[in-house]
Amino acid sequence: MKTFGGPVLFLDRSDINTDEIIPAKYLTEITKEDLKPYILEDLKLPGFDPKGPKTRNARVIVSRANFGCGSSREHAPWVFEVNGITAVIGESFARIFRQNMFNCGMAAIELPKADLDLIFSHAQDDDAAVNIDIEGGKLTMSGGGKEKTFNFEISPFDKALVLAGGWVDYADQKY
Template sequence: MKSFGGPVLFLDRSDINTDEIIPAKYLTEITKEDLKPYLLEDLKLPGFDPKSDKTRNAGVIVSRANFGCGSSREHAPWVFEVNGQYVVIAQSFARIFRQNMFNCGMAAIELPADKIDLLFSFANAADAKISVDVAGQILTVTGAGRKESISFEMSPFDKALVLAGGWVDYADQKY
């Protein structure tokens, strides 16, 4: 079973596209595992290192609006999945990226800008963590001695996909 939570990687930018998540030159790799070392390789943000322990050890990604825009490729959620990052939280997602997350049994959580800002207020906490209760539709962020809980919306079908482990597991259970 996937764990929905862990240390947080804050990516403070809108419009992070699928080429930045997993560069197109790696789309010929044969397995998901082959994608693992290339996570966020082309993302340019001040102070960001795609090879850092902070990036590799994150369990949750927090970003701004229009996350996963660009080419519609399953490889973008796959590279998060193979790195154990099963939750992406953003103000909005590109439609296909968002659905690919749910299809893989991962949570794409949309929050309004003020709640995203609240999460980013934890960005300087070295111990920032987020735990997500998908069934209860609530996430809890902790760090630097602070704690906040935020409810979120998820359609019943998308929640069922996440809780089942993805579309294939859901279909195996239902059909």
């Protein structure tokens, strides 16, 4: 079974769009794997390096509201998938991006702003990590010698997609 969680990449901004996640000029690539080096290439945030170790080592992204806005392309979740990202945590997601995450077997977890503020308090912790229990609807943020657990909800169907490994694996198991 797939493990959800790991080291965190903090992207402290709302409205991160699909062009910032994977620039449109790479949409002609033939395979998902070909997208890998271009993750978050056009994202501009103070101190952010898309080629740096925090990006390379991340398994979870924590951001703010309206993550994945812009176009409806599946390439945005795909670039996360091939880079080992298992979950994105934010206050809200663009509807199609959110569903594309579930369809690819990754978690899009919505939390209230107050919970995200607590999670962002770990942004400077070198050991910041999240452990996610999809079935139990809990995630545990750890770092800097502290730990806190948060509850979240994913619809039963979307949870089944994530646990199955995505829509194709779900369909193979059910039909």
